[in-house]
Amino acid sequence: xKYLIILLFSTTLYAQDKYNKILWNKTDNIPVEFATxxxxxxxxxxxxxxxxxxxxxxDVIIQCLGYNTLELQYNDLISKDTIYLQxxxxxxxxxVIVAEDVYKKMVKTVLSEYALEPHTEKFFxxxxxxxxxxxxxxxxxxxxxxxxTLFESSQKPDLKVDYKVQINNIRxxxxxxxxxxYALFNFxxxxxxxxxxxxxxxxxxxxxxxxxxxxxxxxxAKPKEPEINFTNGKYLLNEDNTFGNVEIISNLNxxxxxxxxxxxHRTTYYFKNSSFERNRFNNKMQLNKSIIKxxxxxxxxxxxKQVFEVTYFYxxxxxxNITVKNNxxxxxxxxxxxxxxxxxxxKNNDNILPLTTxxxxxxxxxxxxxxTKEFRxxxxxx
Numbered sequence: 001x002k003y004l005i006i007l008l009f010s011t012t013l014y015a016q017d018k019y020n021k022i023l024w025n026k027t028d029n030i031p032v033e034f035a036t037x038x039x040x041x042x043x044x045x046x047x048x049x050x051x052x053x054x055x056x057x058x059d060v061i062i063q064c065l066g067y068n069t070l071e072l073q074y075n076d077l078i079s080k081d082t083i084y085l086q087x088x089x090x091x092x093x094x095x096v097i098v099a100e101d102v103y104k105k106m107v108k109t110v111l112s113e114y115a116l117e118p119h120t121e122k123f124f125x126x127x128x129x130x131x132x133x134x135x136x137x138x139x140x141x142x143x144x145x146x147x148x149t150l151f152e153s154s155q156k157p158d159l160k161v162d163y164k165v166q167i168n169n170i171r172x173x174x175x176x177x178x179x180x181x182y183a184l185f186n187f188x189x190x191x192x193x194x195x196x197x198x199x200x201x202x203x204x205x206x207x208x209x210x211x212x213x214x215x216x217x218x219x220x221a222k223p224k225e226p227e228i229n230f231t232n233g234k235y236l237l238n239e240d241n242t243f244g245n246v247e248i249i250s251n252l253n254x255x256x257x258x259x260x261x262x263x264x265h266r267t268t269y270y271f272k273n274s275s276f277e278r279n280r281f282n283n284k285m286q287l288n289k290s291i292i293k294x295x296x297x298x299x300x301x302x303x304x305k306q307v308f309e310v311t312y313f314y315x316x317x318x319x320x321n322i323t324v325k326n327n328x329x330x331x332x333x334x335x336x337x338x339x340x341x342x343x344x345x346x347k348n349n350d351n352i353l354p355l356t357t358x359x360x361x362x363x364x365x366x367x368x369x370x371x372t373k374e375f376r377x378x379x380x381x382x
Contacts, residue, residue, distance in 0.1 A: 020051065020052070020053050021051075021052060021054075021077065021080065021081065021082070021083050022046075022049070022050045022051055022052075022081065022082045022083065023035050023037075023046045023050040023052065023062065023064075023082075023083050023084075023085055024050055024082050024083065024084050024085070025067075025084075025085060025087060026084040026085060026086050026087070027086070027087050028087070031046070031048065031049050031050025031051075032046055032050050032064055032067065032085050033046060033047065033048045033050065034046060034064065034289070034291065034313060034315075035052070035062055035063065035064035035067070035085070036062070036063045036064065036289070036315070037052050037054055037060050037061075037062050038060060038061045038062075038063070039054055039058035039059065039060050039061075040058060040059070043317070043352070044351045044352060044353075045124075045313075045315060045352060045353040046064075047353055047354050047355070047356050048356055049356050049357065051354050051356070052351070052354065053350070053351030053354055054351060058074055059071070059072065059073045059074055060072050060074075060077070062083065062085065064085060065245055065273075065275060066087055066088055067085040067086065067087055067088060068085070068086045068087075068088055070083070070085060070086075099206035099207055099208035099219060100201060100206055102206075102208050102217075102219060102237075102241070103201050103206055103219055103235075105241045106219065106235060106237060106241050106242070106243055107198075108241075109240070109241050109242045109243075110151055110153065111153060111155060111156070113240070113242050113284065113285050114150050114151060114242075114276070114284060114285045114286065115147075115149070115150045115279060115282070115284040115285065115286040116149045116150060116151065116153065116156060116159055116284075117149065117159075117284075118146065118147065118148050118149070119146075119147055119150075119279065119282075119284070119286060119318065120144060120145070120146045120147075120318070120319050120320070120322050120324060121144065121145050121147070121286070121287075121316035121317065121318060121319065122142075122143075122144055122316060122317050122318075122319045122322075123141075123142070123143060123144070123145055123314060123315065123316040123317075124140070124141070124142050124314070124315050124316075124352050124353060125140070125141040125190075125312070125313070125314050125315075126138070126139070126140050126141075126311075126312075126313045126353055127139050127184055127310065127311070127312050127313075127334065127335070128310070128311045128359075129174070129182055129184070129308060129309070129310045130308070130309045130310075131175075131182070131306060131307070131308055132306060132307055133307075133309075135174075135358060135359065135362040136174055136175055136182065136308070137172075137173075137174030137175065137182070137184075137335055137378075138171075138172065138173050138174060138355075138359055138362065138363075139170065139171070139172035139173075139174070139184075139334065139335055140169075140170070140171040140172070140353070141167055141169070141170055141334070142167075142168050142169045142345075142349070142352070143165060143166050143167040143168045143169070144165070144166045144168075144319070144322055144324045145163055145164065145165050145166075145187075145191065145316070145324070146163065146164040146165075146324040147161075147162075147163055147191070148160060148161065148162040148163075149161060150195055150286055150287060151195060161191075161192060161195075163187065163188065163191050163330060164324045164325075164326045165187050165191075165324070165326060165327075165328055165330060166324045166325050166326065166327050166328075167327060167328050167337065167339060168345075169339070169342050169345045169346070169349075170337065170338075170339040170341070170380060171341060171346055171380070171381060172335065172378065172379065172380055172381075173362065173363050173366045173367070173377075173378065173379040173380075173381055174335065174366065174377075174378050174379070175366070175375050175376075175377060175378070176375065176376050176377075176378050177375055178375065178376065180260070180263055180298070180300065182296070182308045182310070183333055184310070184333050184334050184335050185312070185333075185334060186329070186330060186331050186332055186333060186334060187328065187330040187334060188330045188331060190312065190314075190334070193272070193292065194272070194274050194287060194290035194292065194312075194314060195274070195287060197243070197246040197248070197274055199221050199231070199233045199248070201221075203223065203224055203225070203229060204221040204222060204223055204224060204233070205221070205222045205223070205224055206219055206220070206221055207219070207220045207222070208220075216236070216237075217236075217237045218234060218235065218236055218237065219234070219235040219237065220232075220233075220234055221233035221234070221235075230250050230251055230252050230254070230255075231248060231249070231250040232248070232249050232250075233246070233247065233248045233249075234246070234247040234248075242276070242285055243276065244275065244276055244277070245273065245274070245275045245276070246272075246273070246274050246276075247271075247272070247273045248270075248271070248272045248273075249270070249271050249272075250269070250270040250271075251268075251269060252266070252267055252268050252269065252270065253268050253269075255267070255268070257297075257299065260298075261301075262301035263298060263299065263300050263301055264298070264299040265296060265297060265298045265299070266296065266297055267294055267295065267296045267297075268295050268296070268297055269293070269294060269295040270292075270293075270294045271291070271292065271293040271294070272290070272291070272292050272293075273290065273291045274287055274289070274290040274291075275287070275288055275289040275290070276288065279318040280318065281318055281320050286318065287316065288315070288316055288317070289314065289315050289316070290312070290313075290314040291311070291312065291313050291314075292310075292311070292312040293309070293310070293311050293312075294309070294310050295307065295308070295309050296308045296309075296310075313353070315352075315353075335378070338380070339380065340380065341380040341381050363379075363381060366378075366379050367379055367381060
């Protein structure tokens with residue numbers, strides 16, 4: 001019998017000349033990951049090495065949560081191999097405002113300011129799984145998702161979360177353990193999870209802080225009973241009380257193991273960060289970027305400990321006049337979804353989120369390995 005390890009926690013471009021750059025944190029001297037680099041013709045994302053690609057002869061805008069936005073003309077980029085981003089520095093002053101009142105105002109904006117009607121996104125999704133700090137699975141998707149609503153609301157009971165997903169391209173490579181393996185979300189689970197951002201205020205202490213220039217504020221949620229509630233949250237608010245970013249973190253090291261046949265497993269860490277921007281077509285706020293990270297420990301029946309670390313990275317842009325044709329099962333583990341590898345597409349679009357050097361080595365390794373008694377290789381890259 002095969003066992004699947006699951007998370008035990010849930011809350012068209014043509015080939016043209018490109019240039020390669022690296023984004024770097026000027027203060028902490030580290031690469032900047034998952035920054036968005038936009039030009040008139042395309043967008044790119046920086047990988048964990050800070051590396052990104054974009055077309056030549058293009059001015060760019062570089063944005064990343066926690067950093068000052070940087071606008072650069074093409075001539076300013078030619079001689080620079082490394083682009084430095086300056087982290088935002090906020091001098092937070094405590095103000096005499098009841099945090100619960102601010103939270104209620106924030107929640108009220110959902111009905112008027114967020115996309116509670118059908119809308120469509122063009123998206124890119126990357127999922128990376130590591131096993132004992134070594135790459136284990138990688139899968140990239142590009143496609144469209146049609147959402148009936150971003151959130152369900154008791155004041156609009158006719159609105160129900162429902163999705164159509166059209167996958168246009170898949171790139172995947174990895175191992176599969178024949179007896180115990182790591183299970184990924186299905187698309188129904190994934191799209192529901194990245195939009196699950198509400199923390200019940202009655203079980204949290206809410207603190208409110210505001211920046212010295214009044215352009216940025218933050219609600220910090222800490223559990224009233226930290227011995228039984230291991231989740232903390234943070235809402236970054238815009239001037240109109242809408243939330244532009246939500247972060248939820250759970251440290252679960254004290255959670256006991258659950259049985260999985262003769263094995264045991266538990267999720268020890270869970271991180272989610274979802275960002276929202278206004279749709280340029282209807283001026284409604286909708287989800288445009290999300291990151292989920294989780295760590296799961298497994299104790300096999302032989303007593304061996306395995307640690308799985310998963311990262312989901314989602315980026316989307318609103319689109320109009322697209323008919324989404326559901327062409328995949330929304331209830332299937334996304335790593336099990338099959339589609340032929342489109343070499344031409346990935347050749348011309350790898351700039352969206354470039355593979356790291358480590359990932360490129362992993363692809364080469366998987367495509368040269370043969371299956372063993374315990375493992376078999378999975379790849380659609382020929």
